[in-house]
Amino acid sequence: MIRKASEIQLKVLPVLFGMEHLYYYEGPCRLVDGEALQPGFDKIGNEMFWKGFLDNIQRYMPAGVEVLEPVRACRTDDWDNKEAMWETLAQAAAGADVAFLFSNLGVDDLAIEFGLRFAVPIVVCPTSSYSPTQVFSALKAKRPDAEVYAPMSWTRVPLLFTALRARKVLRNTRILLASRGSSTVSYASPDTFADQDRITRKFGVLFRHVSIHEVMDQMSPAVPGGNPTTPGRRTLDLTEEDRAEMERLADELLGGAQYADVERQYLLNSLAAYLTVKKHMDFADCNAFTAPCPDACSTRRMNEQKFTFCLTHSLLNEQGIPSACEFDANSALSMQALIAVSGQSPYMGNTSPLPYENGGFMPLAGLSEERKAALLADPENLYYMHHSVPHRCLRRPDAKEPYALNHFAYEQKFGAVLRYDFERDRGQVVTVCRFSPDGEKVLIGRGEVVGGDGYQMPNCRTTVIFRVKDQEDFYRKQLYVGNHCALVFGDYTRELSALAQVLGVEALLA
Numbered sequence: 226m227i228r229k230a231s232e233i234q235l236k237v238l239p240v241l242f243g244m245e246h247l248y249y250y251e252g253p254c255r256l257v258d259g260e261a262l263q264p265g266f267d268k269i270g271n272e273m274f275w276k277g278f279l280d281n282i283q284r285y286m287p288a289g290v291e292v293l294e295p296v297r298a299c300r301t302d303d304w305d306n307k308e309a310m311w312e313t314l315a316q317a318a319a320g321a322d323v324a325f326l327f328s329n330l331g332v333d334d335l336a337i338e339f340g341l342r343f344a345v346p347i348v349v350c351p352t353s354s355y356s357p358t359q360v361f362s363a364l365k366a367k368r369p370d371a372e373v374y375a376p377m378s379w380t381r382v383p384l385l386f387t388a389l390r391a392r393k394v395l396r397n398t399r400i401l402l403a404s405r406g407s408s409t410v411s412y413a414s415p416d417t418f419a420d421q422d423r424i425t426r427k428f429g430v431l432f433r434h435v436s437i438h439e440v441m442d443q444m445s446p447a448v449p450g451g452n453p454t455t456p457g458r459r460t461l462d463l464t465e466e467d468r469a470e471m472e473r474l475a476d477e478l479l480g481g482a483q484y485a486d487v488e489r490q491y492l493l494n495s496l497a498a499y500l501t502v503k504k505h506m507d508f509a510d511c512n513a514f515t516a517p518c519p520d521a522c523s524t525r526r527m528n529e530q531k532f533t534f535c536l537t538h539s540l541l542n543e544q545g546i547p548s549a550c551e552f553d554a555n556s557a558l559s560m561q562a563l564i565a566v567s568g569q570s571p572y573m574g575n576t577s578p579l580p581y582e583n584g585g586f587m588p589l590a591g592l593s594e595e596r597k598a599a600l601l602a603d604p605e606n607l608y609y610m611h612h613s614v615p616h617r618c619l620r621r622p623d624a625k626e627p628y629a630l631n632h633f634a635y636e637q638k639f640g641a642v643l644r645y646d647f648e649r650d651r652g653q654v655v656t657v658c659r660f661s662p663d664g665e666k667v668l669i670g671r672g673e674v675v676g677g678d679g680y681q682m683p684n685c686r687t688t689v690i691f692r693v694k695d696q697e698d699f700y701r702k703q704l705y706v707g708n709h710c711a712l713v714f715g716d717y718t719r720e721l722s723a724l725a726q727v728l729g730v731e732a733l734l735a
Contacts, residue, residue: 227503228512229545230564231289233397235390238321239282239295240314240339243271244331246302256330271299278327278350285382288568289390293321300332311342318343323389328356333363340364346372346389351379388723391565395728396429398547398561400554401511403502405437405524411517411552416707418555419662427664428728430558433509437521440505441530444497461504463497471496478630478641484681485630487641492630494532495641502537506546513561514541517552533633533640535613535685543570543616543625549709550574550612556709559659562667566720567656569713570622572689574612576657576710578700579690581605592688596678606696608672610657610712611679611688615645620714632683647677647689655691656717659706660730667728668706669721670699670735693735702733 245267275295282292296317298310318324324343327350328336337360340347347364349357357375364371376382402408410417418424421432439460442452447462463471475492479485502514516534527533534550541548547560550573560571580587581604586597592609600607613633617625626645633640657670672691679686689712693699703710718734725732 226510227506227546228397228510230394230512230561231545231568233390233394234289234291235386235393236291236293236320236322237282237286237386238293238317238324238345239279240317240324240326241271241275241278241295241297242326242328242332242335243267243275243297243299244302244329245271245299248302274329275327281379282325285379287383287387287390290386293317298335300335302331306335306338314339315343318345321345322393323348323386326350326360328353328360330354333359336360337363337367340371340373341368346374348382348385349373349375351376351382384719384723387566387720388727391562391720391724392727394565395558395561398428398430398513398558399433399509399511400430400513400515400557401433401435401502401506401509402552402554403435403437403440403505403514403516404552405517405520408434411520413517413519413551414553414709416555416662417553418664421554424558424664428558432554433511435505435509437516438524438526440501440516441521441526444501444530444532461501461508463501467500467504470500481625481628482630483627486683487630487632487638491531491632491639492641494530494639495536498532498534499537499540502534503541513547513549513557514538515549515552515554515557518550520552527640528637531637531639533642535633535640535642538614539616539643542572542614543618543622545570545622547571548614550614551709553709555660555662555707556711559667560711562660562721562724563656563658563711563713563717566724567713567715567717568622569715570616570618571711571713572610572612572615572619573709573711574610574614574687575708576608576610576659576703578696579604579607579609580696581607592678593682596676596688596690599676600690603675606692606694607675607690608693608696608699609688609690610710611686613642613685613687615643615687617643617645619645620650629680631681633685635683638683642683642687644680644687646680647674647687648680650674650689650714651676653714654716655689655712655714656721657710657712658721659703659710661706664730666705666731666733667721667725668702668710668733668735669718669725670702670710671716671718695735699735702735705733
């Protein structure tokens with residue numbers, strides 16, 4: 226099963242601590258007068274406080290959060306602390322990703338004990354008297370590794386829970402890597418994650434591997450005796466139903482394109498790769514994908530089968546399933562982070578500054594002379610990103626934008642690629658993201674689109690050009706993370722910064 230980020234819910238357990246006085250008396254533990262001093266009044270007050278807390282949870286929880294049935298834990302002024310209460314809390318906490326605690330005067334010790342007993346992260350209600358500072362400081366002193374958050378106000382709560390949910394998305398990411406040679410890096414992307422086990426320990430991400438040759442063998446119906454790489458085995462070869470789906474998708478793509486400069490058979494070849502990859506992802510329970518480009522290209526099998534994986538990446542990405550070029554698992558996870566915090570479907574590609582020196586730009590791979598000339602009107606602080614994996618849902622995940630179809634290979638014209646015109650998006654804000662190869666840093670950048678290029682060009686040429694605040698600062702920080710960055714429309718720098726904090730990752734803001 227392919228479990229998309231949009232399907233992953235953060236389970237939040239409201240825990241309601243309360244105090245009830247059994248007798249009438251006054252003193253330093255009674256801060257009320259009149260009827261409020263009478264036995265039984267605290268029960269009414271607790272219900273009122275708890276209702277306000279639960280109402281705010283409903284008001285401030287972001288998308289992707291499932292609020293579980295609240296659990297109540299009340300004590301009296303006998304200062305009782307019964308194991309039966311903790312058994313109830315333990316059962317409830319076992320099904321939660323986060324516990325959201327309502328605490329108050331006289332029960333903060335119970336909130337602290339909750340954090341000592343259970344491994345679930347806790348958030349302290351921001352309007353619980355003095356509880357946030359008391360619970361946070363005491364719990365950290367008693368258990369330094371405790372994960373506890375104390376937002377200052379309710380308006381800060383959505384950002385925190387967005388980050389906690391995004392972290393859960395990363396922990397539930399399973400990346401399928403179709404490898405040739407190395408199962409870790411491609412010759413084109415040596416800046417991907419240096420140590421996959423380290424990334425698993427840090428983020429919870431798991432890596433699944435399949436031979437690129439098995440994938441390419443299975444891009445056609447099964448043959449008698451089995452495929453060359455798996456003779457005699459039953460494999461995930463395309464079926465007649467798959468071939469019918471290829472034809473349907475080809476009709477859809479060709480019918481909706483502003484222009485199409487690729488033969489239908491070559492489009493079908495690339496759709497065969499897409500459906501084969503998707504079957505492997507479903508079989509391996511993966512929700513992200515990457516495959517090597519030059520490593521696989523040099524086998525000459527892509528040339529023989531007349532396809533590339535570009536369309537596979539585009540069609541997966543527009544569904545909110547991260548899919549990265551060149552065996553770059555780092556880029557796939559960076560896209561997953563953007564999907565998790567934004568709900569948008571990302572683009573990824575080679576990311577470079579456009580230095581303006583001595584009256585012109587340095588030599589630029591992939592930019593047309595016309596585009597370079599247009600940029601000279603305002604050449605400062607420019608960056609660009611180019612690859613052949615744009616898609617139809619870049620602006621909104623639920624609506625398809627105008628697009629075109631082109632070919633990848635210059636001479637033979639195989640390898641169907643989607644084209645998106647970033648010229649339409651001038652003035653739009655974009656967010657750029659990439660983790661460092663060791664997983665200890667993340668680049669979080671913001672820019673504004675100034676144009677695009679490559680819409681009617683073949684090969685790896687679709688380009689978005691954007692302006693950053695400080696090109697040199699952006700570049701210095703990008704040096705720590707590498708080449709392939711991911712990009713979405715909109716400003717999600719605050720959300721990514723909050724995610725970096727709960728991940729324990731250094732945020733490189735640019």
